Amino acid sequence: MIAASFDYSAPETLADALRVLSDDPEAKILAGGQSLIPIMKLRLSIPSQVVDLGGIIDLHAIAEEEGIIRIGSMTTHEQVEHSELLSEKCPLLVAAASGIGDVQVRNRGTIGGSVAHADPAADYPAALQALDAKVKVVSSAGEKIIPIDEFIVDALTTALEPDEIITEIHVPTESTGIGTAYETIVQPASGYAIVGVAARIGLSEGNISFARVGITGVGSKAYRALAVEKALEGQPAKDDTYGIASRVAAEGVEALEDLHASSEYRAHLATVFTCRAIAAAAGRAQ
Ligand SMILES: Cc1cc2nc3c(=O)[nH]c(=O)nc-3n(C[C@H](O)[C@H](O)[C@H](O)COP(=O)(O)OP(=O)(O)OC[C@H]3O[C@@H](n4cnc5c(N)ncnc54)[C@H](O)[C@@H]3O)c2cc1C
Numbered sequence: 001m002i003a004a005s006f007d008y009s010a011p012e013t014l015a016d017a018l019r020v021l022s023d024d025p026e027a028k029i030l031a032g033g034q035s036l037i038p039i040m041k042l043r044l045s046i047p048s049q050v051v052d053l054g055g056i057i058d059l060h061a062i063a064e065e066e067g068i069i070r071i072g073s074m075t076t077h078e079q080v081e082h083s084e085l086l087s088e089k090c091p092l093l094v095a096a097a098s099g100i101g102d103v104q105v106r107n108r109g110t111i112g113g114s115v116a117h118a119d120p121a122a123d124y125p126a127a128l129q130a131l132d133a134k135v136k137v138v139s140s141a142g143e144k145i146i147p148i149d150e151f152i153v154d155a156l157t158t159a160l161e162p163d164e165i166i167t168e169i170h171v172p173t174e175s176t177g178i179g180t181a182y183e184t185i186v187q188p189a190s191g192y193a194i195v196g197v198a199a200r201i202g203l204s205e206g207n208i209s210f211a212r213v214g215i216t217g218v219g220s221k222a223y224r225a226l227a228v229e230k231a232l233e234g235q236p237a238k239d240d241t242y243g244i245a246s247r248v249a250a251e252g253v254e255a256l257e258d259l260h261a262s263s264e265y266r267a268h269l270a271t272v273f274t275c276r277a278i279a280a281a282a283g284r285a286q
Contacts, residue, residue, distance in 0.1 A: 003040040007049035013056060014167065018140045020051050021163045027051050029165060031074060031113035034105050059112070059167060062086065067173050070136075073112025073166040078103075080111060089173040092180035092198055096127035099184060101191045112166040115148075118221065120155045120256065121192040125222030127182055128169065129214030130198035136168040145170070155220040178202045178210065179284030183277040184217075185269055187260050193217035194261050195269040197249070199277035201232070203285045208232045208241070213278065218270045219253040227251045228274060237282045246275035 011017040021027055028047035030036055031054075039045045053059055059074035062083050069090055071080070080086060080097035087094045100106055100114075100123050114124045115135060128148040135151045137144050137160060144164075151159050160166065174180070184196035195217045202210030211232040216222040231245035249270040255263035 001041040001043065003037070004043060004046045006040075006047055008052065009049060010052040010055050014058065014138065014165065017051055017053060017056060017165060018138065018163070020049070021165070022140050024048055025162055029053060029116070031110040031116075032076065032108040034101070034109040035113065035117045035119070053112075053165070064089065064173060069171050069173060071111055071169045071171065073115075073168060074110050075112075077101075077106035077109050077111070077114075081106060090131070090171050091174075092127050092131060092182060092200060093124070093171060095180075095182040096123040096196075096198065099123055099182070099186065099191065099193075099196075105191070111169055115151070115169065116158060116160055116166055118152050118154075118156050118158050119192070120220050120222070121187075121194070121196075121217045122222070123182075123184070123193055123196055123216065125152055126193075126196050126214035126216035127198040128171070129222055129224050130180070130200040130212040131171045131214075132212065134170040135166055136170060137164045138167050139164040143167075149224060152221050175202075177204065177285055179281040179286070181277045181280035181284065183273045183280065185273060195266060195273050197270070197273040197277040199274070199281040201237075201278060201281040201285050203237050203282060206237055208235050208237050208282070211278075213249075213274060215249060215270055215274065218250055218255050218266050220256065223253060225249050225251075225274065228278075232278065237286075239279065242275050242278045242282070246271045246278065249274035 026048035030050040059072040198214040200212040211229040213225040227248040235241040250267035255266040257263040
């Protein structure tokens with residue numbers, strides 16, 4: 001398939017990109033093109049022009065400031081995977097990035113593009129939920145910081161307005177006594193998660209003091225497994241606790257069904273991989 005014809009612009013500043021978006025409501029942002037270009041080729045999206053963010057240098061940086069790591073939206077999956085700062089201070093995101101697609105996809109695809117696309121099986125959203133991450137969006141009217149669970153509304157649907165650009169993803173640096181893990185079973189052709197579970201567990205004197213669990217691939221959007229977190233907090237850090245808590249990993253979620261997994265099997269995988277992720281994260285917190 002060949003995309004319909006479109007104009008192309010490559011602004012060098014955020015202000016210029018925002019101007020193009022407010023002047024042309026049919027324009028679409030181009031980041032790594034790993035999701036947008038296939039959709040345009042299928043003519044499911046027919047933008048009047050694509051606005052390539054690749055030349056805006058400020059969107060490519062990863063920096064730490066006052067306990068928060070700011071990841072520029074144009075940071076590629078490969079840059080996340082190999083960032084020394086993230087590997088030391090936010091290894092959960094590194095684990096999620098390293099399993100995305102293949103090396104070509106990781107070289108081109110960006111964290112901002114992945115979050116904006118909101119694929120229900122994407123890897124980052126589970127990790128970002130477990131990290132209590134926030135998304136910084138900017139438009140000509142100003143800027144907003146949106147918690148990730150409010151930003152992702154449903155499959156392929158976010159809180160982003162057409163004239164807004166994601167500029168940064170904010171994640172906290174890990175404090176001591178907290179361990180993280182990302183456990184996933186993937187669809188081998190694409191690498192997308194059939195189920196992916198990100199866990200962030202804090203321990204204090206042998207008990208679970210803090211739990212965050214984000215799950216992707218199971219429902220129409222990645223979600224926080226609040227029932228699992230509640231069942232973990234205050235309990236002793238041992239296998240029985242993890243097994244019991246994991247049973248409610250898909251509680252209240254309408255599990256997806258496709259040729260890779262029935263809804264019952266997906267819900268079952270959610271319990272298995274939640275248990276594994278919690279156990280691995282708790283092991284690292286020790
Ligand atoms: C073969 C293949 C395998 C893949 N496997 C996986 C996988 O295993 N796991 C996984 O998570 N993903 C996977 N992906 C998707 C990949 O991670 C993409 O990189 C990601 O979904 C989109 O990022 P992008 O930078 O390419 O965005 P683009 O395709 O350029 O854009 C996607 C959408 O986001 C919008 N957008 C992009 N950047 C911004 C911004 N800064 N502000 C506002 N809107 C923006 C665009 O307008 C567009 O609507 C795969 C893709 C392919 C092609």
